[in-house]
Amino acid sequence: MGEVKLFWTWSSPYAHRIVWALKLKGVEYETMYEDLANKSRLLLEYNPVHKKVPVLLHDGTPICESLVILEYVDDRWNTTARLLPEDPLARANTRFWAKFGDDQV
Numbered sequence: 165m166g167e168v169k170l171f172w173t174w175s176s177p178y179a180h181r182i183v184w185a186l187k188l189k190g191v192e193y194e195t196m197y198e199d200l201a202n203k204s205r206l207l208l209e210y211n212p213v214h215k216k217v218p219v220l221l222h223d224g225t226p227i228c229e230s231l232v233i234l235e236y237v238d239d240r241w242n243t244t245a246r247l248l249p250e251d252p253l254a255r256a257n258t259r260f261w262a263k264f265g266d267d268q269v
């Protein structure tokens with residue numbers, strides 16, 4: 165499974181969706197709490213483009229942007245229930261509504 169760390173803060177809906185995905189998949193992870201008013205050196209190093217949570221660190225490699233992280237989690241831990249449906253049209257529809265939700269937040 166490797167070492168998994170999640171940089172997050174309790175108030176972030178984007179971070180909560182990653183927590184739910186990891187729990188659904190049964191992936192053990194370490195929580196790295198971020199104070200967004202005083203971001204850690206590691207957060208800035210791992211997400212230099214947006215400097216935001218969530219960031220998933222898997223065996224030392226950072227993955228940024230919550231929808232990208234969700235798809236990574238689904239692809240990497242693919243022996244348990246899938247987050248995205250198998251059917252390509254249903255996947256496209258799911259991605260549409262996920263993006264719609266993001267655009268409205």
Ligand SMILES: N[C@@H](CCC(=O)N[C@@H](CS)C(=O)NCC(=O)O)C(=O)O
Pocket residue numbers: 175176177178200215216217218228229230231
């Ligand atoms: N598009 C990003 C949005 C992440 C985001 O907006 N995170 C907020 C917390 S909810 C953040 O880290 N804000 C810090 C800042 O804007 O400096 C994602 O989906 O991961």
